[in-house]
Every structure is written in structure tokens, then in C-alpha cells.
Amino acid sequence: MVFKLNIRLEKDTIFVCENSYSQILLMNDSRYPWFIIVPKTNTLEIFNLEETWQLELNNQINLISIFLKSKYPKSILNIAKIGNIVQQLHVHVLARSENDFAWPNPVWGVGKIDKYDKKDSIILINEFNQYFDRHYETLN
Amino acid sequence: MVFKLNIRLEKDTIFVCENSYSQILLMNDSRYPWFIIVPKTNTLEIFNLEETWQLELNNQINLISIFLKSKYPKSILNIAKIGNIVQQLHVHVLARSENDFAWPNPVWGVGKIDKYDKKDSIILINEFNQYFDRHYETLN
Numbered sequence: 001m002v003f004k005l006n007i008r009l010e011k012d013t014i015f016v017c018e019n020s021y022s023q024i025l026l027m028n029d030s031r032y033p034w035f036i037i038v039p040k041t042n043t044l045e046i047f048n049l050e051e052t053w054q055l056e057l058n059n060q061i062n063l064i065s066i067f068l069k070s071k072y073p074k075s076i077l078n079i080a081k082i083g084n085i086v087q088q089l090h091v092h093v094l095a096r097s098e099n100d101f102a103w104p105n106p107v108w109g110v111g112k113i114d115k116y117d118k119k120d121s122i123i124l125i126n127e128f129n130q131y132f133d134r135h136y137e138t139l140n
Numbered sequence: 141m142v143f144k145l146n147i148r149l150e151k152d153t154i155f156v157c158e159n160s161y162s163q164i165l166l167m168n169d170s171r172y173p174w175f176i177i178v179p180k181t182n183t184l185e186i187f188n189l190e191e192t193w194q195l196e197l198n199n200q201i202n203l204i205s206i207f208l209k210s211k212y213p214k215s216i217l218n219i220a221k222i223g224n225i226v227q228q229l230h231v232h233v234l235a236r237s238e239n240d241f242a243w244p245n246p247v248w249g250v251g252k253i254d255k256y257d258k259k260d261s262i263i264l265i266n267e268f269n270q271y272f273d274r275h276y277e278t279l280n
Contacts, residue, residue: 044216045205045209045217046201046202046205046217046219047201047202047205047206047209047217054198054202058194058198061186061187062186062187062194065185065186065187066187069185069187076184076223076224076227077185077186077187077221077223078220078221078222078223078224079186079220079221080218080219080220080221080222080246081217081218081219081220082218082220082246083216083217083218084216084218084236084243084244084245084246085244087216096224103224104224104225105224105248105249106220106222106224106246106248106249108245108246109245109246
């Protein structure tokens with residue numbers, strides 16, 4: 001298939017990295033460290049992904065989780081596939097803290113996004129990519 | 141470990157079924173068909189679950205997904221681990237439709253819950269359990 005990122009996701013995020021399975025994006029909202037995995041598939045629901053794909057998706061969710069939890073040890077991770085507004089399959093992985101903007105409510109649709117200063121997003125993305133390059137192995 | 145369901149989860153849900161890995165609950169809110177998986181663990185984050193547990197959790201998420209999607213073919217599934225308010229590890233699996241109460245927003249914390257008539261919850265739970273008994277195999 002030819003993968004094309006949904007236009008809304010493209011507008012709201014910053015590209016982080018990709019492989020044959022997925023793109024990983026950073027939500028351009030400095031209120032929360034918030035990554036999004038977009039599997040390169042036309043499937044809309046996780047249960048319809050082939051088993052290998054599901055394992056790969058979980059592998060990526062775990063790695064992002066470990067990255068976030070090691071960087072923000074007191075955080076609570078929110079992991080979600082919603083898809084009500086943007087149907088293209090994508091999974092949110094973000095770290096919440098007790099003094100963040102939406103706490104203790106979920107983040108979706110709450111208040112206005114607060115875009116990153118470009119240098120701050122570059123620092124975070126570089127840190128993430130260094131981590132990911134060290135620890136990520138595709139399951140194939 | 142001795143598993144003890146969080147008191148808030150206990151109050152807001154109806155017991156559906158359980159095995160050695162988890163309890164499955166029905167959110168007592170008739171606005172959405174909404175199941176909750178509570179792994180029997182003290183771990184607060186999915187990435188900390190052993191691999192077998194993670195596979196089992198995904199297995200259960202998939203089965204609930206297939207049940208919901210076959211019952212509500214036009215629905216969109218929302219799957220989420222949040223844990224901001226109730227920290228005990230639990231995963232929401234629910235079916236959304238374009239005319240439901242909170243659409244297109246997430247369901248958490250939106251409006252007041254609308255409890256099931258007891259007979260309606262019994263019908264849904266029986267249907268679910270019949271489905272689950274037919275299709276569920278633990279991975280061990």
C-alpha cells in the first residue's frame with residue numbers, strides 16, 4: 001500500500017521516525033510529552049492487524065512507554081486508540097503528571113494546544129531517536 | 141498475590157467473568173457498550189507486565205473488540221489505558237457510535253452515567269459470556 005498520513009495528524013504533529021511498519025510522531029503540544037504511532041496500514045482497528053503487526057505495535061508502545069517513564073519517573077502513562085475524529089489507525093502514548101493542564105481528565109479536546117518552541121521539540125526528538133536507535137529491534 | 145478490585149471500579153461496574161489473569165467488567169453505563177479488563181497484578185503500567193501477560197491482555201482486548209464490532213458493525217472502538225484517577229491497571233474497550241452521548245469526544249468524565257436496567261445488563265453479559273466461552277483460549 002502507499003502510506004499517506006492523515007492531513008489532520010500531519011498538521012498537529014512533528015515527524016519523529018519511521019520504519020516499514022509505522023511512523024512515529026510527536027504531538028506538537030508542549031503541555032504533554034505525547035507520541036503517536038501510525039501503523040502503515042488501511043486497517044482501522046487493531047484487532048484486524050495481522051498478529052505480527054500487533055506484536056510490532058506493542059513493541060513500539062512498550063519502547064515509547066519505557067522512554068517516557070524513564071524520563072518522567074513519576075508520570076502515569078496514557079495509551080489509547082480512539083479514532084473518533086481521525087479514523088486512520090493511530091495510537092497515543094503520552095506521559096501525564098499531576099500538575100499538567102488537563103489533569104486528572106484525559107487530554108483529548110481539552111484546552112488549546114501549546115506548540116513547541118522548535119529547539120525544544122528538536123531536543124526531545126533527538127533524545128527519543130537516540131533511545132529508539134539503541135533499543136529498537138523489529139521482530140522480524 | 142491477592143487480587144482486590146479497586147473500590148471505585150467495583151462501584152461503577154458489573155462483574156462479567158474472570159480467570160487467573162484478569163477480571164472482565166461491564167461499565168454500568170448504558171450510554172455505551174463498555175468493557176473493562178482488570179489484570180490481576182500489582183503492576184501499574186502495561187510495559188511492566190511479563191510478555192505472556194501482555195499477550196494474554198491483547199488476546200482479551202481482541203476478543204472483546206471482535207464481540208463489540210460484530211454486535212455493532214458501524215461502531216468505532218476506543219481502547220485505552222488511562223489510570224489517572226483509578227491507578228489499578230485496567231483497560232477500557234468500548235464501542236462508539238456517531239449518535240452516542242459524548243460523540244466525537246472521549247467518554248471519560250463526560251455527563252452523568254446512565255445505569256443499566258438490570259435485565260438489559262444481564263442480557264448483554266450473557267451474550268458476551270457465551271461468545272467468550274466459545275472463542276477464548278488462554279495462551280498457556
